[in-house]
Amino acid sequence: MSGLVSSHRSFMPELLRKRGLLTAIAVFLLLLIAVNLLSAAPMGYFDVSYLSSGGAPLALAAVGQTLVILTGGFDLSAGAVISLVNVLLATHLGTTPGSEILWAVVGIGVGALVGAVNGFFVALLRLQPIVVTLAVMFVTEGVTLLVMDKPGGSVPADFAAFFTGSAIPNLLPAPLILIVAVLVIWGLLKQTRFGTALYAIGSDADAARFIGIKVARTTFITYALSGAAYGLAGVMVTAQTSTGDPLVGDPLLLQIFAAVVIGGTVLGGGRGGCVGSVFGAYALMLIVNILLVLNVPAYYGTVVEGLILILAAFSGVANANLPVARWLAAPRLPAWQPRRGGAAPTVRLGMDGPATVVPRVPWLRRHGEVLRYSLPAYLCFLIVLVVTGFMFGGIGPHYLGVLAVLCSFLIVLALGQGAVILTGGLDLSVPWTIGLAGILVAGFAQGSADAAIWTVPLVLLVGAAIGVVNGAGVVLFGLPPIVVTLGMNGILQGVALLYSGGTPSGFAPPALRWIMTGQLFGITPAIWFVLAFIIAASLLLSRTSFGRRIYAVGNNPRVARLSGVNVGRTTIGVYVLSAVCASLVGIMLAGFSGQASLGMGDDYLLPSIAVVVVGGTLITGGRGHYLGMVGGVLLLTALQTLLAGTTTPPAIREILYGAVVLAAVVALRERAPG
């Protein structure tokens, strides 16, 4: 994804480097002006004060996330840390100034501590950031629920006033001072050797290591600093709301990423900065006001927000080197010739040519690496099976049958999300692609017996269309995948609400119900289907030219393009694959439940990412095997099944879940550098 843009980095480097920041500021100002022009009364000091304190948690968390992303990392624990700090403060804060100062510091410290845990596993044990922070997120959420199982508690008024009041009455809100202070620290930090190292690692960790930068130490400090920023965001939330709520930070997560990306920081590292993220965060907060002044009807809210997100990102890339322009102007490259045309460069790489040109290597050696990445998930799965067997007096065909059906959804989802991740992207539109597909298949069919014949292909076509739009946004317009797919998710939610009028109607075709819940040769038909799917999907990724192109693009888009791989078409292909898989899951879920409901895909986004990375896929692309992802699905589903069969409280469940994910990836750790 970023390769398309970065190949032109040499032109006007200064302007390009600042472009993201300038765009973020422009978007923010544009929204601010729009709100003021469209509303009856322009914003007064009171509104600015509210906006500054309301957006502060998001802005501070985005600053923390920016640091991690600059090193090429990814931090999913941000929202959970905010919740943890919030409940800690709400339960412990005393009324004396001493206690207030102490606990504000403790809050930041707890954030830094969680960040240090992330940093330990990422920097010192060299584990993948996304899976480490995912596991830490679960553990942190569990601990938060242990501290406080429902909203409550209160903090003294002067604590709230200090952070959210006015530094200078009617002139300067306190949160602005705090944010400016944080940005000043960032500006100073950037000038230090640490700052240089941060960007160097994000650009190329190996190169940074060769020139003597202490990669591990810098990365560790980065995660700890980020955690401190989330901690500060948690302190801010506490002051702003005056109470504790164990779920307060969780929904901020996706917003944080959106703020960072709109702020001009590039996923994958090396480019961007914290100032843009702050403007990105406040721009996102202003969308609420835009919706209000435009009087956007409820069902259209997420659609408009999605469009604003995409437009904001679009303006960040529109002024130079727009890939669509280059694509239109480009001479016919060899890669655009018919695939079976046998163009010379592709044969040399074995991309399209027969596999026999590669000399035979023993099976174990050829697959040794794949085994090493994939096996730990299967080993952990076996351990969970053994534990389950002991706890419930053996496991039989009944258990395995249920487990297989439960796994089927993520097994399908993992192919699409996995392919996107292999190319270095991420598909956040999965939840409402699932939801819309389920609603459409039940709505079209209305329970009619033979409707499956035409509804299923039709809904899969709708899915493919969603994927084409996602892919086109990423490839032709050079937009960050996170923004395109997040925006798409909001748009799809609106479409689902409009189509269903808020009440999804109709039933899945009986044939679908039978596939998901009936019997064929003694087992649920879906299991036969999933076995076939696994074989087809493995072959697709490992034996077809499309599959090999995916890996090539993930390893290095520039090299892939120079070798004759059509990077753009491959990238669009993976987004289509992902959306089709998500639609299939929506159809399967409708068959499983008998009907569709709004939001039925909400709980599949993080698991779809988790199973892919637990299965050994490298989030930054290029490495991973589908069978490894299947192992990840088996492990996580079996673990959840084990926990659901007990009366373990939800808090402990989350902690155990996180701990097992972490244990699995520690076992999967690469011993060799690289």
Added chain:
Amino acid sequence: MKPFARLAAAFLAGAALLTGGATAQAKPFKVYLSMSYIGNDWQAEAENMVRAMAASSALKDKVKLDVQVSGPNAQRQIQQINAMVQAGAQAIVVYPISPTALNPVIRAACARHVVVIAYDAQVTEPCAYNVHIDQTEAGRVTAQWLADKLQGKGNIVLMDGVPGTSVDTGRTAAAKAVFAKYPGIHIVAEGVGMWSQAVARTELSKVIATHPWSGIDGLWMQVGCLTATSMEKESGIADNALKPCAGEGSNGHRTQMLAADTTVQGAQGDYRPMGLPSISYASPPYSGGLALKLAVQALEGKTLPHNIILPLPLVKNETVKLCTTGTWNDMSQGCNVFQPALISNPGWFAAIYSQDTLELGLQAALHGTPEN
């Protein structure tokens, strides 16, 4: 081709909403509905009922209602409520994302004489009004019913809501307190159902993987009896052997509670009368509509209590009764479940009757159309 026409109509209707202005007379009250999220069946149904109330003949000239969805995080709802106050709101009906996080902004709104009224979920800020059921009572009564039904002994499965919310914590704690009084009752598994039939399905499947139906005697679910019954039927359990299930107020669940020989129109699969032994309770989706009505009364100078506890809608096998038309008059005669032919979504929430909302009938919940 009907479905496509609907899709197109949906867009057109929305476009009309975008452009169509209010043609109200003189000075209607400016009222906002602040929702944090609308992407689930309950929220969408509640929103329909608020819109229906605003369109009723009693209120349509008195109220100009705008519905806004902030997105599911507290900061944005805080920002939204503040923007509503700035835009001249006289009353704000709110589905709060958090019972506590909105308190400061609500206090600021009250200070500017804005009536703030929360429905279904509570806010703890004393200046706001709350319209809701007693969640503790809901947990206690339904658990007691199940304990009595099982005569104090047996293995049961619990299905919780969203962990970390006041509603879930209140209901679950109350139910467990009841079960704890019966040494013969064993909670063998506890799933996290997230108040969603779809999630209940996967969670219960996980439970069944290690606890086959033969070892389960009863179910206590915040949402999921409909799903549980489907799963029992799939595993070959006869209608008269279905496990007692204390659960939600979905139309499908209540239909299953009807005596097996009841004649209904449009029954399909497990969405049919089968005499399921059950008690159905609900957080009723009419609460938003009622909140709007009360807000207008408050604006007109009436004094309201700040904590308005709605009667807990409880339906048992003895009291479940099929509606013929689903009008408010029809429901006021005691019917509480609708023909499957009218409600094609069995997960749809059927607890829509209140003696205080004669403006709201079936058409309000389904399409946002008032009774009069």
